[in-house]
Amino acid sequence: MTDQELHNLVVKLSREEFNKPFRHKAFFNPRLRTTGGRYMLRSHNIEINKKYFEQLGEQELIGIIKHELCHYHLHLGGKGYKHRDKDFRELLKEVGAPRYCSILPEEKNKKRKRKILVYQCSACKLIYERKKSINTTRYVCGKCRGKLVKIKETTIE
Known part of the structure; x- marks a missing residue:
């Protein structure tokens, strides 16, 4: 699927599901890694992660597009467009869009260290x-103000 075909699909879904026009750009962004897509607040463009289409198919892509169109139409309409907003959650249910996208098969197989x-x-x-390292020259014990010493570093899979 090309960027133009994606844009045409977004325009079609916007017209059919929301009864409103989509007047901005929709395209694949190869730099997206942890999300299926995103709506840009300033430019009003929609960016989609192509891996979701390639690995999970067109139905997952349509779900992601509907989700991003919910952000788009609510933001332009001056309503609550964030994930926690009631308007957003209601519109998701109304159009049958997922709140979160599925996990990619390649991510399921990775073991997190x-x-x-x-x-x-x-x-x-x-x-x-701790998960993050502590600057032992700057921070001290919270109980007695003693000097902190790094004992060990372990990795868990």
Whole structure:
């Protein structure tokens, strides 16, 4: 599917499902990684992740387009266009659009590695487990203000 075919599909869905015209651009954005699509607030364009069409098919693509068109029409209409807004959730149900897109098959198979850093207070021996590293020259123990020392770093799959 080309960008022009995608644009024509968006125009068609906007007319059929929302009874409103789509007057901006819709195209595939190869840089999108973690989302199926996005609506741009300033330009009013819609960008779609092509991987969802290639791996999950046209029905998933139509669902993503409907979702982004909900953002589009509500924003231009001056109503609540964010995910948490009541207007948005009601319009999603009305047109049968998903609230979130499906997980790509390639993402399901990936094993996520998590890093855990363990710090210990040199004075009171309190243990701190963190996902992000701590600047030990700047931060101290919250209990006794003792110096923090990095004990170990582990990776969990």
